[in-house]
Amino acid sequence: MIYGHDPRTGETVGAALPETDSAGVDLIVSAAAAAGAAWRATPAAERATALEAVADALTAHVDELWQLADQETALGEGRLRGEVARTAGQFRLFAQVLRDGGYVEAIIDHADASLTPPRPDVRRMKHALPGVVAVFAASNFPFAFSVAGGDTASALAAGCPVVVKAHPGHPNTSERVAKIVRDALPYPDLLGLVQGMQAGIDLVQHPAVVAAGFTGSVAGGKAIQRLIDEREVPIPFYGELGSVNPVVVLPSAPAKDVATGFAGSLTLGVGQFCTNPGLMFVPEGDELRKALAEAVEGTSGGPMLAERIRDGYLGGVERLGELQLLAEGKPGEGSWAVTPKVFTADLDTFEEKLPRIAEECFGPASIVVTYREVSDLRPVLERLEGSLTATVHGTDPEEAGEVVEVLGRKAGRLIWNGWPTGVAVCWAMQHGGPWPAATTTSTSVGATAIDRWLAPTAYQDWPEALLPDELKDDNPLSVPRRVDGRLQV
Amino acid sequence: MIYGHDPRTGETVGAALPETDSAGVDLIVSAAAAAGAAWRATPAAERATALEAVADALTAHVDELWQLADQETALGEGRLRGEVARTAGQFRLFAQVLRDGGYVEAIIDHADASLTPPRPDVRRMKHALPGVVAVFAASNFPFAFSVAGGDTASALAAGCPVVVKAHPGHPNTSERVAKIVRDALPYPDLLGLVQGMQAGIDLVQHPAVVAAGFTGSVAGGKAIQRLIDEREVPIPFYGELGSVNPVVVLPSAPAKDVATGFAGSLTLGVGQFCTNPGLMFVPEGDELRKALAEAVEGTSGGPMLAERIRDGYLGGVERLGELQLLAEGKPGEGSWAVTPKVFTADLDTFEEKLPRIAEECFGPASIVVTYREVSDLRPVLERLEGSLTATVHGTDPEEAGEVVEVLGRKAGRLIWNGWPTGVAVCWAMQHGGPWPAATTTSTSVGATAIDRWLAPTAYQDWPEALLPDELKDDNPLSVPRRVDGRLQV
Numbered sequence: 001m002i003y004g005h006d007p008r009t010g011e012t013v014g015a016a017l018p019e020t021d022s023a024g025v026d027l028i029v030s031a032a033a034a035a036g037a038a039w040r041a042t043p044a045a046e047r048a049t050a051l052e053a054v055a056d057a058l059t060a061h062v063d064e065l066w067q068l069a070d071q072e073t074a075l076g077e078g079r080l081r082g083e084v085a086r087t088a089g090q091f092r093l094f095a096q097v098l099r100d101g102g103y104v105e106a107i108i109d110h111a112d113a114s115l116t117p118p119r120p121d122v123r124r125m126k127h128a129l130p131g132v133v134a135v136f137a138a139s140n141f142p143f144a145f146s147v148a149g150g151d152t153a154s155a156l157a158a159g160c161p162v163v164v165k166a167h168p169g170h171p172n173t174s175e176r177v178a179k180i181v182r183d184a185l186p187y188p189d190l191l192g193l194v195q196g197m198q199a200g201i202d203l204v205q206h207p208a209v210v211a212a213g214f215t216g217s218v219a220g221g222k223a224i225q226r227l228i229d230e231r232e233v234p235i236p237f238y239g240e241l242g243s244v245n246p247v248v249v250l251p252s253a254p255a256k257d258v259a260t261g262f263a264g265s266l267t268l269g270v271g272q273f274c275t276n277p278g279l280m281f282v283p284e285g286d287e288l289r290k291a292l293a294e295a296v297e298g299t300s301g302g303p304m305l306a307e308r309i310r311d312g313y314l315g316g317v318e319r320l321g322e323l324q325l326l327a328e329g330k331p332g333e334g335s336w337a338v339t340p341k342v343f344t345a346d347l348d349t350f351e352e353k354l355p356r357i358a359e360e361c362f363g364p365a366s367i368v369v370t371y372r373e374v375s376d377l378r379p380v381l382e383r384l385e386g387s388l389t390a391t392v393h394g395t396d397p398e399e400a401g402e403v404v405e406v407l408g409r410k411a412g413r414l415i416w417n418g419w420p421t422g423v424a425v426c427w428a429m430q431h432g433g434p435w436p437a438a439t440t441t442s443t444s445v446g447a448t449a450i451d452r453w454l455a456p457t458a459y460q461d462w463p464e465a466l467l468p469d470e471l472k473d474d475n476p477l478s479v480p481r482r483v484d485g486r487l488q489v
Numbered sequence: 490m491i492y493g494h495d496p497r498t499g500e501t502v503g504a505a506l507p508e509t510d511s512a513g514v515d516l517i518v519s520a521a522a523a524a525g526a527a528w529r530a531t532p533a534a535e536r537a538t539a540l541e542a543v544a545d546a547l548t549a550h551v552d553e554l555w556q557l558a559d560q561e562t563a564l565g566e567g568r569l570r571g572e573v574a575r576t577a578g579q580f581r582l583f584a585q586v587l588r589d590g591g592y593v594e595a596i597i598d599h600a601d602a603s604l605t606p607p608r609p610d611v612r613r614m615k616h617a618l619p620g621v622v623a624v625f626a627a628s629n630f631p632f633a634f635s636v637a638g639g640d641t642a643s644a645l646a647a648g649c650p651v652v653v654k655a656h657p658g659h660p661n662t663s664e665r666v667a668k669i670v671r672d673a674l675p676y677p678d679l680l681g682l683v684q685g686m687q688a689g690i691d692l693v694q695h696p697a698v699v700a701a702g703f704t705g706s707v708a709g710g711k712a713i714q715r716l717i718d719e720r721e722v723p724i725p726f727y728g729e730l731g732s733v734n735p736v737v738v739l740p741s742a743p744a745k746d747v748a749t750g751f752a753g754s755l756t757l758g759v760g761q762f763c764t765n766p767g768l769m770f771v772p773e774g775d776e777l778r779k780a781l782a783e784a785v786e787g788t789s790g791g792p793m794l795a796e797r798i799r800d801g802y803l804g805g806v807e808r809l810g811e812l813q814l815l816a817e818g819k820p821g822e823g824s825w826a827v828t829p830k831v832f833t834a835d836l837d838t839f840e841e842k843l844p845r846i847a848e849e850c851f852g853p854a855s856i857v858v859t860y861r862e863v864s865d866l867r868p869v870l871e872r873l874e875g876s877l878t879a880t881v882h883g884t885d886p887e888e889a890g891e892v893v894e895v896l897g898r899k900a901g902r903l904i905w906n907g908w909p910t911g912v913a914v915c916w917a918m919q920h921g922g923p924w925p926a927a928t929t930t931s932t933s934v935g936a937t938a939i940d941r942w943l944a945p946t947a948y949q950d951w952p953e954a955l956l957p958d959e960l961k962d963d964n965p966l967s968v969p970r971r972v973d974g975r976l977q978v
Contacts, residue, residue, distance in 0.1 A: 430947035441944035455930035458919035
């Protein structure tokens, strides 16, 4: 049986939930596949309406949901209410994406007999992958990256049914969210939920599964990739894995603002963000160092989401202990509570300890590396692994020099004078990055996340009567299209 | 040493070429990476001009090139001149793609303080993958899918340097094409060439390689995937593998046209196309059967590209020998010549022998399966593996019934009343399909092939001075963009 736990006490909370056995996984995936056949044939505008019904249902249950999730995560009312709103907002964004229609990337090349060889009429658009999407929920966002998270919302939007492997950190919240979403969908089986590690293995190896999404650790991502490698038919794996999120503070940046912002971003949600700033390069000098120490000392820790995550943090902090401790916050309260810690080293010492020292330590810990000249940074930045984000602080863009070009190859999102925690749900967001930040070049947040669950089909001299509406001559759905090489809106 | 061979005689032809050793591969990849840093920073319009210079150079050398390739492939003047033109045309198409600018998929979301939480300014576009693209050349298109083929053209267009592993079927042609392309590029090292199987292994495992393209067999594709799985940092693998390309002939289709078209498509280029029609479902009855037999008997075989490919064909034909022989063409002339063969079975017999019987047999062989009712086809079509193409012949679209929906999940390109050989190079082409037709959902032919070598970056509150031109407020390059949710051209 699977139990939720209260991070404040370490005690079990909520109902005992059975693990889903292999037969159960097969039933759930098969039901999802059957519902998916009808969903795939449902016009985009109707799918949009269904997504909005899900958003409404989540919003209507926010009072119940935040309390349930708080018992299992200790993330608190404000954060959890906001997260439910964000989760509903993700469904609403994808409803917009569907109504816009640009996501199918419709292209029409009319026949041209004057070419050598003559060109037939060729039309292309993207459709949902023909099967079930497996989603592995994350621990740290019990709504926005879990059962009804961005992977689920974008896959449902694309036209795919989804089966989620619940995260053991919030099993009761997972069950409740699944029930709410299923009740709001036109075909409830479009969303399935399985519990337990073996169920996750069975899920990703099920023949009806055509793609998998995952948010979690590098080790977890590698384990799922190995399971996929064992499949007879390979499937795409969209994993959003670890990230150290380097920050470069230029000499012109105001010390106090940087210190305050850093301490806040580092300790938000007990540092349990994949976009947590785990590494910061700052110019040598006492002022910033002192401001940083003061700001960190003003922070407090708190209980982490799970015992295993707490243990992982303590291990990471021990590893970082080979550097000098710059400052620590106040200890948090609760059974699985931890203390924010910031370590420091000069650039040479840090470089000597690469790459191991720069591995992600999930939680409120970071390394502050001091440099002499901005131009000294390049060789060290070149040696960093891929991250979800990279940030620069400064008042003069020219001061950044080569730093910008290097960071542009190291991260999926570049931030100026801000902090990486907080990922806006919008059309332009990119939440991904070079390995090991992500397993592909795709994003798991924002409008283009839908593209992961689509595949193109070309139609050659295909009869008008059999063409999808998006490709018919008179464009009945008014979708943006590229016709004979020119984009038309 | 590596030698070219004349398929008409089996004798060696041209110069003896050394295999590239590991140190050589490292030098070539490193030189490509160095040239790539400058190329990546080159504006799209200048890359377009360079691609056109490559097209001009290939065209200028067509007399020399077709003769060289004919010695190594026996594909003949007409086909090879046409293929050089196609290859130059691919470079010209990508020059258009670069000038259009839509390929970067620019998106701008302006800051919005009225939202909860407030949204920062977020802008997103795609850039070239930061490193070298490895391309594994195919045997059957010594120009269009080889050293200067679609993978190379699209990767150079994206802004990536390329190192090609030459196909041993045309090593001298490969060297000459590489020289011509290198001389036409602003940085010759943007294109490298390596020879030999071990060189291919070293290439795909080189740390500076960030993606690989491949056109070839399922076995070859799996072997490269295994090599990639051994890498410390995984990379995307864009393989276009085997395909059986099913054709469904509806009762309304005119027998004579189908028979003539089928025999022509089957034997074009000695059947050495990945889009060869290897499987055709026809209604029971003597008329079409007789017309097919006559048409096939009117064809002639010819020498295949390599001894190994000829042996593979003979093995495939032996496997198909468990079915009834419907007809065969005239034997071809030359050392590695083969004879076109068409086998037949009824639907039940064919279904019993699935999936093995439907594996691709590369060359001019096919299976004609007879059915009673169109509605009988669905369960059999459901059991077919993914293909690059699926074709329907008929005069009444309604007659196709459920066939269309099933084929839509089984192939990347759907063709009506045409034949799958011949892949138009245009904006809307999709040359790919479900596994094992391809390893991803991408295309290796047509404008969107460039997308394989690109990755998105988001810029958050990024200073105008540091933004790429494609994302600057006044849109100096006039690229199509999505601004605050609306596509603008």
